[in-house]
Structure formats: C-alpha cells, structure tokens
Amino acid sequence: MREVAPGIEWIHECFPLSSGRHEHVSVYLVRGPEGTIAIDSGSFLHREAIRTRIERAVGEDGLSAVILSHTDYPHSGNVPEFLRRWGDVEIVASCSDAEIQGLPYARRSRIDEPLEVCGRTFQFLDPPLADRSHTTWIHDLEAGVVFAADGFGNYHVPGECDLTSPELEGGIREGDLRRFHEENLAWLRYADPPVLRRALDRMVEGRRIEWICPIHGNPIHAGDLSTYLEMLGAAVEAIHRDAGSPRLGL
Amino acid sequence: MGEIPTREIRPGLHWIQECGPERFDLANSTPGLDGSWYRNRAPLHLPQNAYLLRAEKTLLFDTLSPAAGGWVVDVVDEVLDGAPLDYLVISHPDVPHAGNTGRLLRAHPEAKLVAPRFGETHALYHLDGALKVGPGDAIDLGGLEARFHEATFLDHSMHMWMSESTTGSLFTVDWLGFPHMAGECLHFTHELDSAVSPARLVEFHGRVMFWFQYADVERMVEAIDRVWDDFHPKVIASGHGLPIVDGVRSYFDHMKEVVRYVRENGRTGVV
Numbered sequence: 001m002r003e004v005a006p007g008i009e010w011i012h013e014c015f016p017l018s019s020g021r022h023e024h025v026s027v028y029l030v031r032g033p034e035g036t037i038a039i040d041s042g043s044f045l046h047r048e049a050i051r052t053r054i055e056r057a058v059g060e061d062g063l064s065a066v067i068l069s070h071t072d073y074p075h076s077g078n079v080p081e082f083l084r085r086w087g088d089v090e091i092v093a094s095c096s097d098a099e100i101q102g103l104p105y106a107r108r109s110r111i112d113e114p115l116e117v118c119g120r121t122f123q124f125l126d127p128p129l130a131d132r133s134h135t136t137w138i139h140d141l142e143a144g145v146v147f148a149a150d151g152f153g154n155y156h157v158p159g160e161c162d163l164t165s166p167e168l169e170g171g172i173r174e175g176d177l178r179r180f181h182e183e184n185l186a187w188l189r190y191a192d193p194p195v196l197r198r199a200l201d202r203m204v205e206g207r208r209i210e211w212i213c214p215i216h217g218n219p220i221h222a223g224d225l226s227t228y229l230e231m232l233g234a235a236v237e238a239i240h241r242d243a244g245s246p247r248l249g250l
Numbered sequence: 251m252g253e254i255p256t257r258e259i260r261p262g263l264h265w266i267q268e269c270g271p272e273r274f275d276l277a278n279s280t281p282g283l284d285g286s287w288y289r290n291r292a293p294l295h296l297p298q299n300a301y302l303l304r305a306e307k308t309l310l311f312d313t314l315s316p317a318a319g320g321w322v323v324d325v326v327d328e329v330l331d332g333a334p335l336d337y338l339v340i341s342h343p344d345v346p347h348a349g350n351t352g353r354l355l356r357a358h359p360e361a362k363l364v365a366p367r368f369g370e371t372h373a374l375y376h377l378d379g380a381l382k383v384g385p386g387d388a389i390d391l392g393g394l395e396a397r398f399h400e401a402t403f404l405d406h407s408m409h410m411w412m413s414e415s416t417t418g419s420l421f422t423v424d425w426l427g428f429p430h431m432a433g434e435c436l437h438f439t440h441e442l443d444s445a446v447s448p449a450r451l452v453e454f455h456g457r458v459m460f461w462f463q464y465a466d467v468e469r470m471v472e473a474i475d476r477v478w479d480d481f482h483p484k485v486i487a488s489g490h491g492l493p494i495v496d497g498v499r500s501y502f503d504h505m506k507e508v509v510r511y512v513r514e515n516g517r518t519g520v521v
Contacts (some may be wrong), residue, residue: 102316
C-alpha cells in the first residue's frame with residue numbers, strides 16, 4: 001500500500017497472467033473528515049492481504065464506507081468480509097436494481113450527481129470505457145482524482161506493481177495498454193474510434209484531474225494523461241482495424 | 251412462493267423466469283420511435299431468465315439473480331422432477347446471471363460447473379475449477395445437444411452464447427432483452443397484444459448495451475446479419491426478455507434499428 005495523492009492510498013494487489021504480465025486488482029482508500037472510504041473492495045483472492053492492509057491503515061476507527069464502481073466480483077468480492085470485520089460500513093453502489101445485484105442494503109449513487117460520503121463529495125461519471133452498464137467512474141472533487149473502474153487500465157511486468165505512471169521507465173507501454181483493452185472490453189471491436197475518442201475527451205475536459213486511478217492499471221498522473229489518451233486512441237484504432245469483420249466462433 | 255414461474259418452450263426446453271421488482275422507468279425514453287407498446291402506466295419487469303434442458307441428461311443455463319435465492323433451488327428441483335442436475339452452465343460471471351451458482355452447486359453437488367473459456371482470470375470468479383468451453387464445444391444430453399459460441403454482442407469479456415440443435419434455439423444472454431408489462435409474464439412474444447417494437451428493445455439495449463452509442467453501425471449490421479446466416483434460429487431464448495418462437499427474423503431487423511437509434515441518441519439510462 002502506498003500514497004498516490006494526499007489522502008489517497010493505493011492497495012495494489014495483482015493477478016498473474018500466463019504472458020508473464022500482471023493485472024492489477026486494486027483498492028483505494030480515501031480519507032474523509034468523517035471516516036475512511038474504500039473505493040471498490042478487491043477480489044476475494046486477495047481477501048486477507050486487503051483486510052490486513054486496511055486494518056493497519058484505519059486502526060481502531062475502522063472502515064466507514066465502500067463506494068463500488070460496479071458489482072463485478074473482482075470489484076465487489078470483499079464487501080461481505082468488510083461488513084463482517086467492521087460492522088456498520090456504508091455501501092454505496094450505482095445499480096438501479098440493488099437487490100438484483102445482491103446489494104439490497106446499498107445507498108444508490110447516480111450518474112452526473114454528487115454524493116457526500118463520510119463528509120467528502122464525489123461526483124459520479126458515465127464511463128465511456130466499461131463492461132457492465134451500471135458502472136460509474138468516481139470523481140473525488142477535493143483531490144481531483146478519478147477512480148476509473150475498468151477504464152484506463154494496462155498490464156504491467158513484475159517489479160512495476162507499485163509504480164505510478166511518472167515512475168514507470170518509459171511510461172505505460174502501448175502494447176500493455178492495448179492488450180488490456182482488447183482482452184477486457186471485448187465490445188471495442190465494434191467501436192467507431194473517433195466517436196469513442198470524442199467521448200473520452202469530453203470526459204476529461206473541464207474537470208480538475210490530478211490523477212486517474214484505475215482498478216486494473218498503474219495510476220496515471222495528469223501530466224501523462226494526454227500521452228495515455230493518444231496511446232488509447234491508437235489502441236482502439238488498431239483493435240477496430242484488426243477485428244475487421246468480427247469473428248464468430250460456431 | 252406462489253405460482254411456479256416456469257414454462258416449457260419446446261419439449262425438454264424449460265424457461266425459468268425471475269421478473270424482479272416492478273419498475274416504471276423503462277418506458278417513454280425513446281423520442282422519435284413509436285412507444286405505443288407501453289400502456290396504461292403498467293408496472294414493468296426487466297426479467298432474468300434461466301433455461302433448463304432436460305433430456306437423458308440435464309443442463310441449467312444461468313442461475314438468476316441473488317434476489318431469487320429464496321426460491322431458485324425449489325423451482326429447478328420442480329422442473330428436474332427427481333432427475334439429477336448434470337451440468338450448470340454460466341453464460342458469464344455477472345451477478346444477475348451467476349448470482350446463485352454457489353447455492354445451486356450446494357443443492358446439486360453432482361452438477362458439473364461449466365464456464366466460458368475466454369480469458370484467463372477465472373480464479374477471480376470462483377470458476378477456475380469449471381469445465382471451460384467455447385466455440386466448437388458441445389455437450390450431448392441424449393436427445394438434446396448444447397453447443398457453445400462466442401457471444402457476438404456482450405458486456406463482460408468472459409462470456410458465451412449457447413445453442414440447442416434439436417429445437418433450433420439460440421440463447422443470446424444480454425442481447426434481445428426487453429421489459430415486459432405486468433400481465434405479460436411467462437408469455438411468448440407472439441402472444442402479446444403489445445408489440446415488441448424497436449422502441450421496446452431500445453429501452454433495454456440503450457441501458458445495458460450502453461456502448462451502442464459508440465458503435466460502428468455498419469460493422470454491427472454486418473454482425474447481426476452474420477448471426478442470422480450462421481444460426482437461422484427458430485427460438486430466441488435471451489437472458490432478459492420473453493422467448494421469441496415466431497417471426498424471429500424480424501427481430502434481427504429491429505436490432506439494426508436499435509443500434510442506429512442508440513448510436514444517434516445516446517444511452518437511455520442505467521439498469
């Protein structure tokens with residue numbers, strides 16, 4: 001665990017891939033005036049490590065809230081454990097049918113609306129890059145950090161697990177960025193690259209963004225954002241071009 | 251629970267429907283399209299469906315949502331009628347589809363768990379021990395045959411469609427879903443008084459397939475045509491709609507209009 005920005009800590013768990021690369025399955029902690037908030041809960045595979053790290057971070061105060069970007073298991077898998085360990089933890093989730101998503105006790109966040117959690121204000125964004133329809137990106141307005149769920153991801157090599165974009169030698173690699181998106185956002189084969197690029201540009205324009213913190217990638221500093229977006233645009237173009245006529249396995 | 255929410259679509263092909271909570275926000279969000287399908291301010295359901303194939307062997311495709319956890323095992327057992335559950339197939343590890351996997355496996359430890367072979371993060375979903383299948387794979391049930399395919403239109407990347415050869419059924423999971431009104435539960439589409447029009451289909455796809463707003467429409471149209479050419483399905487059994495057993499081809503044309511509409515007008519909301 002390390003600090004990314006003042007009041008923002010990163011629990012960087014990884015899942016090893018057969019290529020030798022790793023995929024992050026991260027959790028972030030945000031320190032609010034009224035308690036500590038987890039952004040996503042991580043995978044059950046990393047349950048003990050995540051719980052131990054949060055215990056060290058929050059001490060006797062405990063964890064106060066979890067804001068889920070969406071209910072995909074690697075993001076929501078430790079909610080039951082957090083409730084067992086810390087009891088009265090507020091769960092915030094974006095889905096409109098919370099019972100169907102297995103979260104009947106959750107407070108709902110809504111796209112394009114602010115919400116105060118533990119005395120800190122978050123804005124919930126409609127993400128151009130996501131797999132599940134109820135996904136939100138979570139903008140911490142005070143720190144200028146966007147927690148980007150399945151967006152803005154990249155694979156990395158061992159030894160890079162706890163590095164942010166300015167600390168990576170040569171920055172985030174285009175190949176690792178492309179492979180992540182190709183393998184995890186399968187619908188990109190149908191995307192019209194200029195249309196998606198305009199949506200991404202609109203998402204970042206006019207917002208105070210110091211960091212973009214993905215769950216499945218290294219945190220991206222604002223100074224590296226334009227480079228990342230250029231590489232992402234090229235990756236989407238390449239995915240579109242190489243998909244050609246979409247494959248259909250029978 | 252009261253009435254058992256199941257219906258036999260074709261001999262041996264049983265549909266289990268979870269209607270979910272009543273909603274009123276799944277209509278009238280498609281300006282420019284004919285929204286007359288929605289009538290009398292009726293409560294709407296956006297269902298989860300599971301399908302049980304029962305021949306010499308049995309196979310359950312998807313598990314419904316955690317909200318059905320109190321009754322799904324009883325209903326599956328009712329349809330099994332004493333037979334073992336041989337295969338439990340997960341289309342993709344999304345909560346409304348896979349939310350009762352553990353519960354069903356505990357009730358039926360004899361069942362073999364089957365999952366899409368796409369990707370390599372199965373361990374993140376408790377699917378590392380599953381039989382992994384994909385294009386080219388089939389399970390012979392002795393009288394019915396389940397075949398597995400890439401999900402042409404999808405959300406999560408670890409995702410597959412299924413077909414059944416004898417009945418000509420195609421299980422399209424998150425594609426070709428739509429809300430239905432109270433009173434339309436357990437109906438087939440051709441039995442409805444109110445059409446399953448492009449507007450009704452947009453109410454679902456404009457939310458769940460949010461990425462249609464970024465789509466290359468011509469590529470999508472080609473893919474829709476390819477699905478038709480490859481399968482010529484006689485039955486569409488989706489994860490979130492009513493079964494289509496008559497006039498299937500027209501729904502493929504509807505879906506072209508749906509893609510064009512969402513691309514032009516953006517997403518219609520969130521599920």
